[in-house]
Amino acid sequence: MSAATARIDTDALRHNLGQIRNRAPASKIMAVIKANAYGHGMVAIAQALADADSLAVARVEEGIQLREAGIACPIVVLEGICNADELGLAGQHSLETVVHCREQIILMEQNSGSGADLWLKLDTGMNRLGSTAEEFAEAHRRLVNLPSANRDPGLMSHFSSADVAESETSQEQLRKFLETTAGLPGERSLANSAGILNIPASHLEWVRPGLSLYGVSPVAGKTGQDLGLRPVMRFSTWLLATRNLVVGDTVGYGCRWQAARPTRLGIAACGYGDGYPWALPEGTPLRVKGKHAGLAGRVSMDMIAFDLGADSDARIGDEVLLWGETELPVEEIAAAAQSIPYELLCRVSERVSREIVTSQAPIG
Numbered sequence: 288m289s290a291a292t293a294r295i296d297t298d299a300l301r302h303n304l305g306q307i308r309n310r311a312p313a314s315k316i317m318a319v320i321k322a323n324a325y326g327h328g329m330v331a332i333a334q335a336l337a338d339a340d341s342l343a344v345a346r347v348e349e350g351i352q353l354r355e356a357g358i359a360c361p362i363v364v365l366e367g368i369c370n371a372d373e374l375g376l377a378g379q380h381s382l383e384t385v386v387h388c389r390e391q392i393i394l395m396e397q398n399s400g401s402g403a404d405l406w407l408k409l410d411t412g413m414n415r416l417g418s419t420a421e422e423f424a425e426a427h428r429r430l431v432n433l434p435s436a437n438r439d440p441g442l443m444s445h446f447s448s449a450d451v452a453e454s455e456t457s458q459e460q461l462r463k464f465l466e467t468t469a470g471l472p473g474e475r476s477l478a479n480s481a482g483i484l485n486i487p488a489s490h491l492e493w494v495r496p497g498l499s500l501y502g503v504s505p506v507a508g509k510t511g512q513d514l515g516l517r518p519v520m521r522f523s524t525w526l527l528a529t530r531n532l533v534v535g536d537t538v539g540y541g542c543r544w545q546a547a548r549p550t551r552l553g554i555a556a557c558g559y560g561d562g563y564p565w566a567l568p569e570g571t572p573l574r575v576k577g578k579h580a581g582l583a584g585r586v587s588m589d590m591i592a593f594d595l596g597a598d599s600d601a602r603i604g605d606e607v608l609l610w611g612e613t614e615l616p617v618e619e620i621a622a623a624a625q626s627i628p629y630e631l632l633c634r635v636s637e638r639v640s641r642e643i644v645t646s647q648a649p650i651g
């Protein structure tokens with residue numbers, strides 16, 4: 288076995304779902320599993336999240352993929368539909384869609400709606416998607432009047448800065464959301480992971496956790512473990528080769544890293560082609576047989592090199608941990624890459640096999 292593997296622990300996933308329920312006990316949970324469930328494998332994650340109240344994806348195709356895999360629970364498409372074909376597909380597959388602009392309302396009216404339930408999005412300051420506060424009541428009236436509407440549309444908005452504790456921007460967004468939706472029927476949803484953690488007043492009828500479900504902190508300077516969460520992904524690979532270096536030996540493209548002392552170098556089967564970021568600097572931590580090693584030289588497409596230390600007893604075939612345990616959280620690796628954990632998780636590439644485990648044992 289020489290390929291990088293992402294082990295996906297569904298017990299950890301369910302633990303995190305439970306932690307989120309404890310934090311927002313009166314709210315239903317719309318579990319966000321877009322972008323291949325943040326790189327974890329969308330269908331397997333959906334199957335393991337049977338206790339969530341609904342699932343959210345970004346695109347209609349993602350919703351169809353879930354239905355074709357036999358997922359029967361409510362699914363919300365966060366970006367909604369962009370043409371009449373998508374509207375038809377959403378209806379056919381019972382995908383609830385978010386309506387965020389006038390063009391979508393017109394499409395709905397021209398086609399008598401999709402037949403599936405709808406969510407109406409308000410822009411409270413993110414300035415990405417959603418009706419303005421001035422347009423909102425009229426947009427709501429038009430959706431309620433669609434002949435195929437089964438229930439009052441849900442009411443939704445999205446935080447821009449909930450990861451900042453005691454953010455005035457978030458308070459203003461919450462105020463605007465409550466004020467604009469006051470008196471309208473329909474369930475409300477505002478809180479993402481950071482909103483769930485930092486802004487209890489934003490929990491309302493539905494919360495929409497993404498990152499926290501996967502055991503990762505949305506708050507800079509904290510890890511998932513600090514928040515009582517367990518990492519779901521454990522990204523690892525195998526030692527492909529070792530070599531002994533003398534002082535002055537260089538490693539990898541551009542000869543950027545040079546041995547300052549005699550040492551043992553490890554080469555492992557993982558590179559930016561697997562989603563391990565090219566931007567990671569020398570010294571980025573890895574763990575080999577439970578011991579620390581530091582990245583040496585540039586990340587290549589299929590391989591990385593690291594300093595094992597002169598007295599290392601690591602052997603070809605040993606496991607190399609890239610991120611995912613409490614000693615090596617993805618939050619720390621993302622900070623080293625000057626990125627965010629969202630990006631690192633989403634970029635774990637297709638050629639990395641996802642091994643789905645529960646209680647540490649492979650399923651099936």
Ligand SMILES: Cc1ncc(COP(=O)(O)O)c(C=O)c1O
Pocket residue numbers: 319365445478479480481495496497498499505
């Ligand atoms: C509309 C919407 N709601 C909820 C989420 C989940 O956010 P998080 O992963 O920060 O919990 C996202 C993610 O980007 C989103 O776009």
